[in-house]
Amino acid sequence: MKRQVFLITGKELKGMARQNSLKILFAIIIILLGFALYAGHIAYKQQQIMVERAQKERRAEWLGQGNKHPHIAAHYGTYVFKPKTLLSLFDFGLDTYTGTSVYLEAHYPHEFMFRPAQGYGNMIRFGELSAALVLQLLLPLLIIFITFQTFTKEKKTGTLKLLVSQGVSIRSIYLGKVLAYSLIIFVIIVLFFMGLYIVGVYEKTSTMISDMGLRILLLFFVYAGYLWVFTNFSVWISLKSSSARNALLTLLIFWIATGIIIPKTSANLGETLYSLPSTKIYKEAIQNDIVNGMNPNDTREKRIARLKEHYLQQYGVDSLNQLPLNFEGIRMQEGEEYANKVYDFHDATLYKKIELQNRMGSLMGFFAPYIAVRNLSMAFAATDWYSFNDFQKKTNTYRRHLIRTMNNDMAKNSRYGEFYEYKVGKNLWKTISDFKYLVPKVTMIFKYYWMEIVSLSLWVLIMFFIIPSSSKNKLI
Amino acid sequence: MKLILLLWQREGISIIRNTFQIIILSTIFLLGTYAIYYGYSKITEQQKTINNVQQIEKEEFESYKESFYSDHTLVKEKQLFDIASKPAYAWYRHGYHAILNPHSLAHMSLGQRDIEPYYYKLTGTSLYYQLFQIELANPLKLYAGNFDLSFVLIYLFPLLIIAFTYGLYAEEKENGMLPLLRLQTIGLRKILLIRIGFYYVLIVGSGILLSSIGFLVSRELEVLSIFLWISAILCYFSFWFALMFLLISLKKNSSLTAISAASLWLLFLIVLPAVLNVYANLVYPIDNTSIADVTRRRSLENEDDLNEAKAVVLEYLQNRNDLKEADSLIGVNTMAKAYAAFTALNDNHHRKEVSSYFYQVRRRQKKISLFRWANPAVNTQGILNEIVETDSGIFQSFYQSIESFHKGITSFYFDKLFLNQEITKKDYETLPEFNLNIDVTTRNHTIRSGLMEILVTTFLLFGISLVLFNKTTF
Numbered sequence: 013m014k015r016q017v018f019l020i021t022g023k024e025l026k027g028m029a030r031q032n033s034l035k036i037l038f039a040i041i042i043i044l045l046g047f048a049l050y051a052g053h054i055a056y057k058q059q060q061i062m063v064e065r066a067q068k069e070r071r072a073e074w075l076g077q078g079n080k081h082p083h084i085a086a087h088y089g090t091y092v093f094k095p096k097t098l099l100s101l102f103d104f105g106l107d108t109y110t111g112t113s114v115y116l117e118a119h120y121p122h123e124f125m126f127r128p129a130q131g132y133g134n135m136i137r138f139g140e141l142s143a144a145l146v147l148q149l150l151l152p153l154l155i156i157f158i159t160f161q162t163f164t165k166e167k168k169t170g171t172l173k174l175l176v177s178q179g180v181s182i183r184s185i186y187l188g189k190v191l192a193y194s195l196i197i198f199v200i201i202v203l204f205f206m207g208l209y210i211v212g213v214y215e216k217t218s219t220m221i222s223d224m225g226l227r228i229l230l231l232f233f234v235y236a237g238y239l240w241v242f243t244n245f246s247v248w249i250s251l252k253s254s255s256a257r258n259a260l261l262t263l264l265i266f267w268i269a270t271g272i273i274i275p276k277t278s279a280n281l282g283e284t285l286y287s288l289p290s291t292k293i294y295k296e297a298i299q300n301d302i303v304n305g306m307n308p309n310d311t312r313e314k315r316i317a318r319l320k321e322h323y324l325q326q327y328g329v330d331s332l333n334q335l336p337l338n339f340e341g342i343r344m345q346e347g348e349e350y351a352n353k354v355y356d357f358h359d360a361t362l363y364k365k366i367e368l369q370n371r372m373g374s375l376m377g378f379f380a381p382y383i384a385v386r387n388l389s390m391a392f393a394a395t396d397w398y399s400f401n402d403f404q405k406k407t408n409t410y411r412r413h414l415i416r417t418m419n420n421d422m423a424k425n426s427r428y429g430e431f432y433e434y435k436v437g438k439n440l441w442k443t444i445s446d447f448k449y450l451v452p453k454v455t456m457i458f459k460y461y462w463m464e465i466v467s468l469s470l471w472v473l474i475m476f477f478i479i480p481s482s483s484k485n486k487l488i
Numbered sequence: 489m490k491l492i493l494l495l496w497q498r499e500g501i502s503i504i505r506n507t508f509q510i511i512i513l514s515t516i517f518l519l520g521t522y523a524i525y526y527g528y529s530k531i532t533e534q535q536k537t538i539n540n541v542q543q544i545e546k547e548e549f550e551s552y553k554e555s556f557y558s559d560h561t562l563v564k565e566k567q568l569f570d571i572a573s574k575p576a577y578a579w580y581r582h583g584y585h586a587i588l589n590p591h592s593l594a595h596m597s598l599g600q601r602d603i604e605p606y607y608y609k610l611t612g613t614s615l616y617y618q619l620f621q622i623e624l625a626n627p628l629k630l631y632a633g634n635f636d637l638s639f640v641l642i643y644l645f646p647l648l649i650i651a652f653t654y655g656l657y658a659e660e661k662e663n664g665m666l667p668l669l670r671l672q673t674i675g676l677r678k679i680l681l682i683r684i685g686f687y688y689v690l691i692v693g694s695g696i697l698l699s700s701i702g703f704l705v706s707r708e709l710e711v712l713s714i715f716l717w718i719s720a721i722l723c724y725f726s727f728w729f730a731l732m733f734l735l736i737s738l739k740k741n742s743s744l745t746a747i748s749a750a751s752l753w754l755l756f757l758i759v760l761p762a763v764l765n766v767y768a769n770l771v772y773p774i775d776n777t778s779i780a781d782v783t784r785r786r787s788l789e790n791e792d793d794l795n796e797a798k799a800v801v802l803e804y805l806q807n808r809n810d811l812k813e814a815d816s817l818i819g820v821n822t823m824a825k826a827y828a829a830f831t832a833l834n835d836n837h838h839r840k841e842v843s844s845y846f847y848q849v850r851r852r853q854k855k856i857s858l859f860r861w862a863n864p865a866v867n868t869q870g871i872l873n874e875i876v877e878t879d880s881g882i883f884q885s886f887y888q889s890i891e892s893f894h895k896g897i898t899s900f901y902f903d904k905l906f907l908n909q910e911i912t913k914k915d916y917e918t919l920p921e922f923n924l925n926i927d928v929t930t931r932n933h934t935i936r937s938g939l940m941e942i943l944v945t946t947f948l949l950f951g952i953s954l955v956l957f958n959k960t961t962f
Contacts, residue, residue: 044759044763047763047766048766051766051767051769051770052766054769054770055766055769055770055773058769058770058773062773062775062777062778063777065777066777066778066780069781070780070781073781078789084787087785087787088784088785088786088787089784089785091780091781091784093777093780105631106627106628106630106631108631109603109625109627109628109630109631110627111622112776112777113776113777113780115780115783115784117784117785122621123621123622123624124622125620125621125622125776125780125783126620126622126776126780127603127622127627127630128774128776129603129630130600130603130604130622130849131774131776131848131849131852131853132765132768132774132852132853132880133852133853133856133857133880134599134600134866134869134870134873134879134880135761135764135765135768135856135866135869135870136765137599137633137634137869138757138758138761138762138765138865138866138869139758139761139762139765140762140765140766140769141759141762141763141765141766142766145758145762149758150754150758150759153750153754157747160743161743256743257655257659257742257743257746260743260746260747261508261651261746264746264750265512268647272643273519273644275632276632276633276634276635276639277519277522277635278632279628279629279631279632279633279635280526280629280632280634280635282626282629283626283629284526284529287533288624288625288626289624290534290537290540290623290624291605291621291622291623291624292537292540292541292544292607292609293537293540294624362624366626366628369626369628369629370626370628373628373632396628397626397627397628400627432790432792
C-alpha cells in the first residue's frame, strides 16, 4: 500500500509541476511571504529605533530634572514606550490596535496612548499584510485552488474507476494526494520558518524574547497542523463532491465563512454580550471609589483620620508635628495604595470582560480553525492581548515603585508642614532604574489558550477520521 | 421586452430550484440584518455615553449657577461659589465636552468611530495633556473590525455576485445547452446581458432593501445622504457585475472563472489594501513617540519663587496685546496666573511638534488616498464612511475644532483671571461652545470624485467585455 501511496504522490506532484497557473500562484504566495517578512522587518527596525531613542530621551529627562521636591518629581514622572517584539515582524498581531506609550505619574495611572491605527486612516480596517496573514488566509486559498478538482477530475475522466479496478484503494489514492500537497506546503513553511529563525538569530539586538527558538518551533507546528487540516479537508471535499464546481464552491464558502465571517461576527457578538464601559464612566467609577471608598464607612476623610490616629498612637505623640516622619508622605503613599486597590479591582473587572469577549472567538475556533491559529500565532509572536496586558502590568508595577520611592523619601527625610523647603536631586532619581521589559516565557501563556490548542488538535484529529477506510471503495 | 421577461422568469425559476443559491442569498440577507442591528446598538451605546457626559456637564454648570443664589454660610457652599465665580479656581476645574455626534446613518458604516475618541472633556489646562487620551476598547475586537452594513455590502455582496454569475456562460456550455442557444435568432451576448441584468436587479434590489432597513431605523432621514449611499452601492455593485462580465467574456470553464473571480475578490478586498498598508508603514511611518512627552503635566521650575512666577506671567502677556492692562495687576493671584500662563506657554512651545505629528498623519492618509481609485472596494468604503461621517477626515476636523474650542475656553477664563475680574452669573449665558468645523465642499468633492472613479472603471470594464465576448471562443 505504501508503494501505491508514493506512486500517487509522485503522479500528483508531476501533474502540478506541469500546470503553469499553479506555478504562478505559488510564486505569488512566496513573493508575498517574502515581502511581508521584509516589510515586517523594516517596520520592526523603524519602531525599535523610535522607541529606543524616545526611551533614552525620557530617561535623560528623568535623571536631569534638577533638584525638586519628590512629589513634584512624581508628577513630572516618566514615560514607557512599548517596544515591538522581534516576532512581530512575522505576525503584527494587535500591535496596531494597542497603545504605544504611557505616561507614569503620581495619582493618575494613565491609559496607554497612541494606537497606531488612529493615524492610519480608513484603509487600515482592511488589514495589513504580514507573513502570518499569508499563511492564515492566502495559503489555504491556494490549497483550495490546487486540490478542489483532485478527485472530481479523476471521476470525470474515469481514471478513478480505472485505478480502483487495478486494485488501488480509495484510501491509497486519498493518502497519496494528501501527501503530495502536504509535501509542497511543508517545504514552503519549513523554508519560511528556517528563514524566520535566521532573521531571529541575526537580530541579536532583541533581548526581549528569551525563548525565540521555542516560539518559532511552536509557530511552525501550529501552522503545519492548520495547513495540513486545510489540505486534508480540501481533498476530502473533492472526494465527496459530484463535480469540480461543487467542490470549489463548498471550499470557498468554508474559507470565507471560517476566515472572514465567523471571526468578525464572533468578535462583534462578544462585544455585544459583554460591552465595555466608556472611559468617562469607567474613570468616574474609579474616582468615586477612591473618594467615597469601596466599602461604606471608608471615605477618604475617614481613611485619613484613621491613618492619622494610627500613627499618633504608634509613636505615642499628640500631634503630627511630633512624628519622626513627615505624615504628608505617609498620607500620600496610603492614598496611592488605596487607589491602587481600587484600580486593581476595576481593571480586573474590565479585563474579565475583555477575556469573555475574546473567549467568544476562542469558542468559535471549534468551527473555524483560522481563529485558533490566529490567536495562537499572536500569542507565540507575543503580539496578543495577554502579552500586551503583561507589558501593561509591568509598567504599572514600575510606576507604583517610582511613586512609592518618592513618597517614602518625602516621609523619611522631610518635615511635616514643609514642602518647597525640601528638595532632592539626581541621587534619588538614580535609585529608580530604567524600565526594562522581558516577554514572559511562552510556556506561561498556554493556560490562556487551552481552548485554541484543543480546537486545533480536534481539527487535526478529525482529519484522521475522515480518511477513507481501506475497505470502502463505493464512492466512485 | 417579452424576451427579457421570459429569460428573467427562467432565471427566477432556476434560483427557486437552486437550494444553494437560496441559502446563500438568505444567509447574506440575515447577516445584513444582524449588521444593521450591531451598528445600531454600537451607535446607541455611544449616544448614551454622549448623553451621559452632556448631563454631567449640564449638572456641573447648573450647580455653579445655583451657587450664586446661596448664602455661602456652609464651607461647601463657599467652595462651590469660589469655583463658580473666581477664575483662579475655575479655569482648570470647569469641564466642557467636545462631542462628535454620530451622523443619523453612522450605524450603517461605523468606520473609525470605534478607534478614535468621539468626545473629550476639556478644561483650561494644557490641551495636549487632554488631547491624546484614548477610549477603552478591546484590541482584538478592533483588529477583527466592525460587522456593520458597509462590511456586508463591500465584502459579502460581491461574493453573491460571483456565486450567481460565474457560470452564466460556462455552465451552459458544460451542460450542453450552448448549441441550442446558438440556434436562437438573438445573439448570445444579448442573452447573457439580459441574464446578468436579472441578477443585477436582484442583488442591487437586495442591497437597497437592506440599506432601506438601515435608513428606517435611523433617527432622521437625510435625503442627500440616502441618495449618496444608494449611488455608492449602485456604483460598487455595477463594478463587480462589469468585472464578472469581463471574466465571463473570457469564456473559460466554470471552475476557472470561479477561481479567477475569487482571486480578484481576494485581491481587491484583502491583498491590495494589506500590501498598501504595509507600504505606507514603510514609506510614511508615523512617529508618535516624539510627541508623547507633550502630554506631561509640567509645572514651574521653582513653584515657591514669586519672581519666577511673575516672569512667566509677563512672558505670556507679551503675546497678549488684548490684555495689556494685566501687567499692572500681576500682584494679585500671581501663582494662579503663573500656572495658567505656564500651561499656555507650554502648549505654544509644543505646538510645532504636535502639528508635525498631525502633518505626518495627514500626509500618510493623503498619499494612500491617491491609490483609492485603483481599488473600488477601498474607494467605496471610504465613500460610505465619508457619507455617514465616520471617516478619518472627520476626526481630523474634530481635532482641529477642539483646538479652537480650547482656545475659546482659555480666553474665557484667562481674560478674567489676568484682568482680576470675577465670573458673574451673566457670564454663564456666554460660556464657550464647541462647534465642529467641517469643510463640506471638500468632502462632497471627494465623494463625487470617488463615485466618478468607480463609474469610469466600471464602464471601461464593461466596454472591454462587450468587445471581448464576441472575439473569444470557448
